[in-house]
Amino acid sequence: xxxIVMKFGGTSVADIDRIRxxxxxxxxxxxxGHEVAVVVSAMAGRTNELVELxxxxxxxxxxxxxxxxxxxxxxxxxxxxxxILQSMGVDARSWQGWQIPIKTDGSHGAARxxxxxxxxxxxxxxxxxxxxxxxxxxxxxxxxxxTLGRGGSDTSAVxxxxxxxxxxxxxxTDVDGVYTTDPRIEPKARRLSxxxxxxxxxxxxLGAKVLQVRSVELAMVHNVRTFVRSSFxxxxxxxxxxxxxxxxxxxxxxxxxxEQQNVTGIAYxxxxxQISLRRVRDRPGVSAAIFGPLAEAGxxxxxxxxxxxxxxxxxxxxxxxxxxxxxxxxxALETVKEEVGYEAVQSEAGLxxxxxxxxxxxxxxxxxxxxxxALADRGINxxxxxxxxxxxxxxxxxxxxxxxxxxxxxxxxxxxx
Amino acid sequence: xxxIVMKFGGTSVADIDRIRxxxxxxxxxxxxGHEVAVVVSAMAGRTNELVELxxxxxxxxxxxxxxxxxxxxxxxxxxxxxxILQSMGVDARSWQGWQIPIKTDGSHGAARxxxxxxxxxxxxxxxxxxxxxxxxxxxxxxxxxxTLGRGGSDTSAVxxxxxxxxxxxxxxTDVDGVYTTDPRIEPKARRLSxxxxxxxxxxxxLGAKVLQVRSVELAMVHNVRTFVRSSFxxxxxxxxxxxxxxxxxxxxxxxxxxEQQNVTGIAYxxxxxQISLRRVRDRPGVSAAIFGPLAEAGxxxxxxxxxxxxxxxxxxxxxxxxxxxxxxxxxALETVKEEVGYEAVQSEAGLxxxxxxxxxxxxxxxxxxxxxxALADRGINxxxxxxxxxxxxxxxxxxxxxxxxxxxxxxxxxxxx
Numbered sequence: 001x002x003x004i005v006m007k008f009g010g011t012s013v014a015d016i017d018r019i020r021x022x023x024x025x026x027x028x029x030x031x032x033g034h035e036v037a038v039v040v041s042a043m044a045g046r047t048n049e050l051v052e053l054x055x056x057x058x059x060x061x062x063x064x065x066x067x068x069x070x071x072x073x074x075x076x077x078x079x080x081x082x083x084i085l086q087s088m089g090v091d092a093r094s095w096q097g098w099q100i101p102i103k104t105d106g107s108h109g110a111a112r113x114x115x116x117x118x119x120x121x122x123x124x125x126x127x128x129x130x131x132x133x134x135x136x137x138x139x140x141x142x143x144x145x146x147t148l149g150r151g152g153s154d155t156s157a158v159x160x161x162x163x164x165x166x167x168x169x170x171x172x173t174d175v176d177g178v179y180t181t182d183p184r185i186e187p188k189a190r191r192l193s194x195x196x197x198x199x200x201x202x203x204x205x206l207g208a209k210v211l212q213v214r215s216v217e218l219a220m221v222h223n224v225r226t227f228v229r230s231s232f233x234x235x236x237x238x239x240x241x242x243x244x245x246x247x248x249x250x251x252x253x254x255x256x257x258x259e260q261q262n263v264t265g266i267a268y269x270x271x272x273x274q275i276s277l278r279r280v281r282d283r284p285g286v287s288a289a290i291f292g293p294l295a296e297a298g299x300x301x302x303x304x305x306x307x308x309x310x311x312x313x314x315x316x317x318x319x320x321x322x323x324x325x326x327x328x329x330x331x332a333l334e335t336v337k338e339e340v341g342y343e344a345v346q347s348e349a350g351l352x353x354x355x356x357x358x359x360x361x362x363x364x365x366x367x368x369x370x371x372x373x374a375l376a377d378r379g380i381n382x383x384x385x386x387x388x389x390x391x392x393x394x395x396x397x398x399x400x401x402x403x404x405x406x407x408x409x410x411x412x413x414x415x416x417x
Numbered sequence: 418x419x420x421i422v423m424k425f426g427g428t429s430v431a432d433i434d435r436i437r438x439x440x441x442x443x444x445x446x447x448x449x450g451h452e453v454a455v456v457v458s459a460m461a462g463r464t465n466e467l468v469e470l471x472x473x474x475x476x477x478x479x480x481x482x483x484x485x486x487x488x489x490x491x492x493x494x495x496x497x498x499x500x501i502l503q504s505m506g507v508d509a510r511s512w513q514g515w516q517i518p519i520k521t522d523g524s525h526g527a528a529r530x531x532x533x534x535x536x537x538x539x540x541x542x543x544x545x546x547x548x549x550x551x552x553x554x555x556x557x558x559x560x561x562x563x564t565l566g567r568g569g570s571d572t573s574a575v576x577x578x579x580x581x582x583x584x585x586x587x588x589x590t591d592v593d594g595v596y597t598t599d600p601r602i603e604p605k606a607r608r609l610s611x612x613x614x615x616x617x618x619x620x621x622x623l624g625a626k627v628l629q630v631r632s633v634e635l636a637m638v639h640n641v642r643t644f645v646r647s648s649f650x651x652x653x654x655x656x657x658x659x660x661x662x663x664x665x666x667x668x669x670x671x672x673x674x675x676e677q678q679n680v681t682g683i684a685y686x687x688x689x690x691q692i693s694l695r696r697v698r699d700r701p702g703v704s705a706a707i708f709g710p711l712a713e714a715g716x717x718x719x720x721x722x723x724x725x726x727x728x729x730x731x732x733x734x735x736x737x738x739x740x741x742x743x744x745x746x747x748x749a750l751e752t753v754k755e756e757v758g759y760e761a762v763q764s765e766a767g768l769x770x771x772x773x774x775x776x777x778x779x780x781x782x783x784x785x786x787x788x789x790x791a792l793a794d795r796g797i798n799x800x801x802x803x804x805x806x807x808x809x810x811x812x813x814x815x816x817x818x819x820x821x822x823x824x825x826x827x828x829x830x831x832x833x834x
Binding site for chain 2: 069084093094143
């Protein structure tokens with residue numbers, strides 16, 4: 001007997017037939033004797049419809065009203081799943097955010113969960129009633145509905161798992177786990193059976209879009225063992241009821257990962273643009289002067305590389321922004337040219353960032369050197385490099401991106417079982 | 418300054434443009450300095466969609482889950498109207514049933530309002546914030562969403578008007594008031610400026626489908642002055658802001674109706690079928706023996722006529738049922754033939770019930786005789802008659818129904834101003 005939270009996204013509950021499939025997954029777990037709470041998103045497309053209505057009502061609108069409107073989609077799916085579970089003989093009831101309650105802060109439209117009172121849920125779980133919870137929402141300090149921002153149902157699921165001390169939080173999605181790299185690029189990519197929270201955070205923010213970044217952060221803080229698995233696999237397929245090793249990827253603390261690899265995966269992000277400021281006067285405050293206006297313009301700056309200046313007076317500063325924002329970024333830089341005192345701006349769009357991720361690289365030297373040598377052997381020019389403890393990111397020309405991903409995937413042995 | 422509740426149904430909020438029109442009606446009242454609470458239905462068609470989803474999930478379903486699903490439509494419209502009002506510079510916020518709260522009994526799917534805590538609404542109204550309230554719903558003793566049954570938003574509006582001691586409850590609909598009869602049948606039909614609660618109850622249940630019967634009952638009990646008016650009239654049309662006599666029909670207590678007419682209106686109900694049991698043994702319990710099985714079969718019996726038996730032993734019993742139910746009714750009667758001991762059954766489908774309604778007939782003799790004479794002059798045969806204090810209902814052949822409605826409308830002078 002265990003306590004499990006299961007989360008199903010919009011495509012998994014897109015119509016009645018798919019909700020029936022979800023119910024079969026739930027029934028498999030209740031049949032095994034587990035206590036089950038389920039978190040559901042709105043039917044695919046419904047949230048977008050509601051957002052459109054809200055925008056049509058007024059481009060500028062009260063975030064509290066936006067929340068009241070947009071949160072209604074999950075109320076429908078939670079009720080429907082409860083009905084279908086009941087029709088299959090599984091005791092179930094739907095829960096709305098205010099009924100539990102899931103308490104959030106007052107940042108309507110992008111609220112953060114502050115506290116979940118788990119007592120009522122636990123009472124019902126104890127009598128083996130499935131709790132079907134509307135995802136993406138709670139109530140703010142003003143006693144009004146607050147939504148967690150797009151994709152917030154992942155966060156709801158992890159937060160509920162923490163609140164009821166669940167043994168596991170299963171995130172059902174349209175992929176069957178986390179891979180060593182994108183299988184569309186490298187057919188030899190393998191599904192990871194385990195990955196650490198830290199690695200997953202780097203992978204999620206780098207483009208392996210499986211889980212919302214915030215939900216991984218939350219899982220890490222509360223040490224919620226989170227399984228990524230497929231909702232489209234047959235609910236009764238072999239091994240689906242294997243409690244310890246179901247098909248999918250377990251995201252967990254690194255203590256649980258016995259055989260730590262040096263490198264766990266290769267991620268990438270396309271459509272990057274590089275901007276270099278030449279001969280920037282190297283004095284305190286210059287970074288703030290450059291990046292302040294970019295932040296105000298709503299531009300998401302990614303890699304930042306600054307070399308130690310050779311003469312102590314001038315330095316070069318390189319960073320990347322999304323391709324689509326390059327003109328806006330150059331415009332913003334133009335306005336601060338005087339203040340920053342750079343000599344020239346160079347920019348180049350259509351670049352790709354490839355990242356090597358692995359918690360094991362902390363204790364192994366030479367991981368970076370291996371990457372650089374492998375790329376050089378293929379004639380791939382490296383434009384910029386940034387590193388963190390568990391990640392090396394390399395900026396290259398778009399033409400080489402697939403080759404780079406496959407080369408790195410191979411050089412670290414990720415294509416070997 | 419007055420306190421007003423305004424209610425808008427599904428067709429009045431069917432899309433963003435219509436919700437804008439609703440907002441103009443609201444703004445007219447706030448501009449006049451009134452405190453305003455608005456009750457809205459779901460966008461036309463949305464509730465049906467949600468009901469269909471619920472049925473598709475399972476034909477048999479938990480009414481509490483049905484309520485959670487179906488009540489979501491009103492959350493969307495209340496939020497949208499609040500946003501549009503704000504964009505027009507009118508302070509407004511949406512309220513969900515549980516936030517007020519509107520407390521109901523536990524009859525999910527057809528709940529009755531038990532209590533509305535008006536304090537929070539009154540605080541906001543006092544600072545001239547418009548309260549936009551999701552109609553059709555409240556919360557039951559189990560702290561779960563409960564709906565009031567189809568058309569329940571009328572009831573929500575009247576109940577809120579009672580709870581906050583509103584001066585008036587304006588029900589905006591797709592007709593511009595209550596008429597002396599159906600204007601499609603009798604072009605000379607006039608809009609009534611006032612009608613008593615009692616008369617409205619008879620009219621509503623007889624087919625003049627303007628207002629839900631339950632809401633009229635509630636208005637009568639709490640003496641809520643209720644205006645029926647059109648949401649499709651231009652919000653700034655002449656007289657729309659006349660507080661005492663806006664275009665529409667005021668439903669009120671009879672004390673407020675100064676010049677009481679003998680007859681107020683002519684209603685009708687088509688598709689009636691008549692069933693007569695001949696030579697029924699006249700003994701205690703025979704009515705129960707006849708109508709019990711019909712009730713169990715879910716058949717709605719309307720007119721019931723029983724003559725005093727001439728010989729004290731046998732009587733004839735006549736009643737009407739909907740055309741569609743006649744076979745089911747005859748089948749149910751066949752099963753109790755032995756017990757009831759009737760000699761023969763006669764039935765006739767395709768009949769029409771025409772009713773003369775008027776609170777003034779209580780104190781005026783001859784109202785019924787006038788009807789009978791007028792119909793006889795036109796050669797219309799009367800099949801059966803039932804009467805109450807304020808209503809005379811006459812069953813006739815379908816061929817004559819329009820002639821009968823026009824004849825009665827004219828004979829009581831309803832076509833004259």
